[in-house]
Amino acid sequence: MKDAKLAVATAKDIERILDEVRFGGFTLVKNYSMVGAELMLYALLNYTYGHSLPVIVEDIFDAFVGYVRHFDVMGLAPPMDHVGVLKVGGIDEVGNVFGKLQFEADPLLYIKKKERAVKEAIGDDPHVYIITGFERLLGFQRDIKSVYAIASHMREELGNEKRLVISIVEGHVIEGFPMNPLPLLEGVATSVIELHDREDLVCLDLKKSVFNILGGTNKLFIRPADVVGWC
Template identity: 25%
Template structure:
């Protein structure tokens, strides 16, 4: 699959209720163009596009894309912020970070349930997961977060894409990637190479799709 239309056709095959883990390396712009691709897909197909922005990660993406000549790419995107102080997009809710994960998770789950009712069928993107896990240094809190994520697996109101920087995750005291890969119904490894965004499907509920590669020129997104 070597063009944007074919990548969109692949995304059509990801079912509502799936949790998709997108792994990338911070050494290139894979995160930035993955989010932009998902936004373009949601617009093309007429789905609500919702971003959970943890600790101002969306600000970094917005500024990076600005260097490519794309200004205010997320000005109309629905955004829920956890921590951070810089508003990008239409910020409709804020979830305060807490030292006690159970308090934060309750607020997160309540917010998510409200939004699922309001924006059914959404493409939901969660940014900066590795930043949240950097605050976690005990197994009890670690598995509180994982259990909370498990509860949204199968929710027919959305397709959720969790983006994680593997280079950061691999140096955390508690690396979340093995558990996230276990929870996710689909796992995609994204990278940029020779002006193309490339995704390798490492896990999928459709056996024939495992091992597939999908790619598109980043110029088609700009």
């Protein structure tokens, strides 16, 4: 295996990365960075708004609420008019909440309820589906069978050209589980991105990629100010 090339991404490169994300795929973003998840989410909300793509955020146990509060601290204000929020558990609300689901220990019941809620909210219109707090949901699963049920649903959604799925998980949290579900999710995902800190930069490590950028580079370094400036 060749050594990974390193490059500092420009604002144009950031847009090119997002341009490569295709409907019908599942991108898993593993965050190990202090601000990486917030920057990724900030870029996604701005990109989708600029391209007139409706967004559904699945907010599991107030994870999206936490990211939005971090936006406030960072002085960021991404567009939210095109974003619908589906609450799964939790008590706090941000954005345009269109549905609230109680946490279900049975993953099949959870999947059925959330898909019904999304169908009622957006019908068959194409949309970007962002999952926040996925690790919180997985942490409550009682056995590997339940995790497989969730992963199987993600696999069944592959090829759905009406939906682009992006899940942001906190890597240090999920890897602390007695049963780490990450290898299973990575096997299902069409793309896997890891976010790490490197001094004052955020490193995007394309671990499993459908992206074709910068002549085969699989690691990019991004200045947070460039993300904010591009958006």
